[in-house]
Amino acid sequence: MTLQSMAPPVGARPPAALTMAAALNAAIQDSMRDDPTVVLFGEDVGPLGGVFRVTDGLYAEFGETRVSDSPLAESGIVGTAIGMAIYGLRPVVEMQFDAFSYPAFEQIVSHLAKMRNRTRGRISLPIVIRIPYAGDIGGVEHHSDSSEAYWTATPGLTVVSPSNPADAYSMLREAIASDDPVIFMEPKSRYWMKAELALPVQTAPMNTAVVLREGTDVTLIAYGPTVKTALATAELATAEGLSIEVIDLRSLSPFDDATVGASLRKTSRAAVVHEAAQFGGYGAEVAARLTERNFFHLAAPILRITGFDIPYPSPKLEEYFLPTPDRILAALGTWEWS
Amino acid sequence: MSLNVETPIVSTASAPQPLRLIDDTGHAVTDDAGGFTLPDADTLLGLYRQMVVARRFDVQVTALTRQGRLATYPSALGQEACEIAAVASLAPGDWLFPTYRDSIALLTRGVKPEDILASFRGEWHSGYDQYEHRIAPQATPLATQALHAVGLATASKLKRDSTVALALLGDGATSEGDAHEAFNFAAVWQAPVVFVVQNNQFAISVPLDKQMHCRTIADKAIGYGMPGFYVDGNDVAAMYAVTSAAVERARTGGGPTLVEGLTYRMEAHTNSDDPSRYRTAGDVEVWRRRDPIERLETYLVSIGALDDRVQASIREEAEDLAAATRECMTRPVQVDPLELFDHVYASPRPALAEQRAFLSAELAEHAALADQASATPSSSTTPPSSTTHSSSTTHSSSTTHSGAHA
Ligand SMILES: Cc1ncc(C[n+]2csc(CCOP(=O)(O)OP(=O)(O)O)c2C)c(N)n1
Numbered sequence: 001m002t003l004q005s006m007a008p009p010v011g012a013r014p015p016a017a018l019t020m021a022a023a024l025n026a027a028i029q030d031s032m033r034d035d036p037t038v039v040l041f042g043e044d045v046g047p048l049g050g051v052f053r054v055t056d057g058l059y060a061e062f063g064e065t066r067v068s069d070s071p072l073a074e075s076g077i078v079g080t081a082i083g084m085a086i087y088g089l090r091p092v093v094e095m096q097f098d099a100f101s102y103p104a105f106e107q108i109v110s111h112l113a114k115m116r117n118r119t120r121g122r123i124s125l126p127i128v129i130r131i132p133y134a135g136d137i138g139g140v141e142h143h144s145d146s147s148e149a150y151w152t153a154t155p156g157l158t159v160v161s162p163s164n165p166a167d168a169y170s171m172l173r174e175a176i177a178s179d180d181p182v183i184f185m186e187p188k189s190r191y192w193m194k195a196e197l198a199l200p201v202q203t204a205p206m207n208t209a210v211v212l213r214e215g216t217d218v219t220l221i222a223y224g225p226t227v228k229t230a231l232a233t234a235e236l237a238t239a240e241g242l243s244i245e246v247i248d249l250r251s252l253s254p255f256d257d258a259t260v261g262a263s264l265r266k267t268s269r270a271a272v273v274h275e276a277a278q279f280g281g282y283g284a285e286v287a288a289r290l291t292e293r294n295f296f297h298l299a300a301p302i303l304r305i306t307g308f309d310i311p312y313p314s315p316k317l318e319e320y321f322l323p324t325p326d327r328i329l330a331a332l333g334t335w336e337w338s
Numbered sequence: 339m340s341l342n343v344e345t346p347i348v349s350t351a352s353a354p355q356p357l358r359l360i361d362d363t364g365h366a367v368t369d370d371a372g373g374f375t376l377p378d379a380d381t382l383l384g385l386y387r388q389m390v391v392a393r394r395f396d397v398q399v400t401a402l403t404r405q406g407r408l409a410t411y412p413s414a415l416g417q418e419a420c421e422i423a424a425v426a427s428l429a430p431g432d433w434l435f436p437t438y439r440d441s442i443a444l445l446t447r448g449v450k451p452e453d454i455l456a457s458f459r460g461e462w463h464s465g466y467d468q469y470e471h472r473i474a475p476q477a478t479p480l481a482t483q484a485l486h487a488v489g490l491a492t493a494s495k496l497k498r499d500s501t502v503a504l505a506l507l508g509d510g511a512t513s514e515g516d517a518h519e520a521f522n523f524a525a526v527w528q529a530p531v532v533f534v535v536q537n538n539q540f541a542i543s544v545p546l547d548k549q550m551h552c553r554t555i556a557d558k559a560i561g562y563g564m565p566g567f568y569v570d571g572n573d574v575a576a577m578y579a580v581t582s583a584a585v586e587r588a589r590t591g592g593g594p595t596l597v598e599g600l601t602y603r604m605e606a607h608t609n610s611d612d613p614s615r616y617r618t619a620g621d622v623e624v625w626r627r628r629d630p631i632e633r634l635e636t637y638l639v640s641i642g643a644l645d646d647r648v649q650a651s652i653r654e655e656a657e658d659l660a661a662a663t664r665e666c667m668t669r670p671v672q673v674d675p676l677e678l679f680d681h682v683y684a685s686p687r688p689a690l691a692e693q694r695a696f697l698s699a700e701l702a703e704h705a706a707l708a709d710q711a712s713a714t715p716s717s718s719t720t721p722p723s724s725t726t727h728s729s730s731t732t733h734s735s736s737t738t739h740s741g742a743h744a
């Protein structure tokens with residue numbers, strides 16, 4: 001097949017209020033315009049534009065050769081993307097929902113993650129797997145999983161999660177350009193969040209954390225869906241005279257030790273917030289590595305405010321499961337403050 | 339009649355005709371229908387009654403979903419013949435493995451509306467007693483339930499029981515690896531299982547020609563060494579004749595069968611789908627004229643098995659069910675947040691008990707604050723979250739909260 005960029009080159013766009021879904025859409029569109037080797041496929045990503053409309057209009061612009069609805073099989077999607085990447089394409093594929101990525105587990109863990117190492121660096125797999133994840137959208141079962149720890153526990157994968165439209169655009173472009181496979185985790189509950197953006201935007205590098213709000217008493221570490229919760233907590237805490245610094249991790253693997261460590265050494269207290277269950281969750285890694293590296297700067301143990309250690313609940317019960325500002329503040333209240 | 343693997347249902351090289359016993363104008367088919375014969379009038383009338391009642395339920399639930407009473411509802415409108423024939427083919431002791439699409443199959447098997455809808459309403463993931471009804475939880479991860487059906491059927495065989503398992507699948511789901519593994523396991527183990535694939539021609543927006551490059555789904559059965567039948571899925575007579583023969587074949591040691599019912603999804607995939615993006619009203623209209631209920635009705639009237647009086651009684655039954663469904667769906671949902679911890683493990687875990695105690699204390703605290711707020715109207719303007727924490731540095735009730743979860 002010949003892959004030619006038929007579309008006009010990427011130019012600056014006028015500022016507009018963009019949802020995260022629209023920013024992701026623009027990132028794929030611009031990457032495809034810039035690089036004719038980028039191809040997109042998955043379930044319902046063609047004429048429908050994806051169930052969250054992240055791929056809206058791309059089928060119309062790039063046609064069947066570069067944008068296609070695949071058979072309904074996640075292992076097949078990732079496995080064929082691997083073959084395409086070996087032959088020089090840059091596939092961007094979608095898992096329709098977090099829990100529906102599990103049939104692809106073997107291809108991701110045994111092949112996508114390991115190929116470069118197995119082949120002594122000869123084969124690169126520049127593949128992006130987009131996964132809408134996490135809850136808080138009133139979804140019925142299997143539509144709200146936070147599966148990040150499965151991927152972060154797998155050496156060879158880069159795992160990132162934007163929390164806002166600007167990062168969504170910038171990080172997805174960087175992910176598509178990356179020669180390493182990237183698990184790109186999109187927080188569903190933030191798809192409709194809007195920001196005024198003049199694309200193309202470039203935010204901090206994809207593999208770095210950013211301090212979203214400065215504070216002096218506590219470092220609150222969040223990513224994806226819980227960044228909003230962390231910011232709301234910091235706002236509430238002001239009324240109580242507590243100054244919270246909020247870090248948006250953005251990249252789960254690699255972990256930005258420098259940025260997070262610096263914040264922790266300043267505040268001497270940290271807590272990590274995620275939707276996923278606590279036991280063996282990503283927060284355990286955050287707490288452990290921060291403790292190992294900063295033990296003598298710590299005034300208190302690092303806390304994890306997370307979902308309970310249970311399967312994600314039904315819509316009418318999810319409010320009791322999700323970490324709230326209330327729960328975070330209560331947790332911070334368990335520390336001895338002197 | 340017998341199902342014979344050596345006589346596959348289709349003989350033409352392309353565009354096979356689905357097996358049918360009543361055509362879409364409501365006339366009995368006179369040509370040879372693969373040895374299958376029309377069920378008797380009483381059976382057909384019973385199937386008709388169940389289809390009418392099921393449709394009324396489905397339409398009612400779709401309406402309630404539009405009103406926001408349910409989180410989601412995947413409608414089976416237009417697929418009643420497949421759904422009802424599958425259930426009618428089973429003996430009470432047999433097992434059904436349904437998907438999210440198959441709520442009307444559950445209804446027809448006797449599950450109460452509120453128990454079917456508990457999941458779609460967001461109360462709990464599966465709201466009925468699976469052992470009482472012999473119905474597995476409705477599966478959302480596609481094709482996974484087909485393997486469970488094969489396993490249960492194999493267990494039945496190992497125990498020398500006569501229980502048969504029937505798995506419902508969608509056309510799109512047959513692309514999943516699990517579907518192929520299920521077909522193969524079933525054939526290799528000669529499991530007493532029947533796969534009923536409802537080919538409603540779409541997997542959300544994706545038409546079947548994007549899923550597969552062969553003529554029919556039924557053809558695939560040949561590759562696994564089991565019989566496959568390509569059936570008009572809007573002809574309940576044919577669906578019932580073929581499926582019940584397959585169930586009996588499984589029961590008597592004949593092994594698995596794949597039945598493909600060619601039908602059409604008349605509604606959107608779910609209420610959050612927008613079908614105008616991938617099909618036209620004209621496409622749908624073609625299938626409206628092949629309605630499974632209308633054609634059976636025409637046939638039953640023509641043979642004198644259905645008159646106004648019977649019609650009226652069926653309509654009354656359907657309306658009563660719709661009213662009962664409306665009534666139970668307008669009652670407020672009852673959930674107990676503490677139940678979240680009760681069913682995760684068979685052996686209780688201290689860590690979960692701690693988390694349960696944490697939530698219990700949090701709920702009590704919120705309830706106390708709510709009482710306080712209603713007792714002193716002036717404070718009700720204070721946001722609850724800030725009243726919860728007068729000062730995080732001196733937060734005392736936190737001692738009741740489990741550090742393990744905080
Ligand atoms: C493993 C898996 N992948 C993706 C999905 C998302 N999904 C839900 S329904 C559906 C389409 C299924 O089509 P089909 O099997 O034809 O059944 P229908 O909905 O038409 O009854 C998809 C892709 C899922 N539920 N499970």
Ligand SMILES: [Mg+2]
Pocket residue numbers: 508509510536537538539540541542
């Ligand atoms: Mg379908």
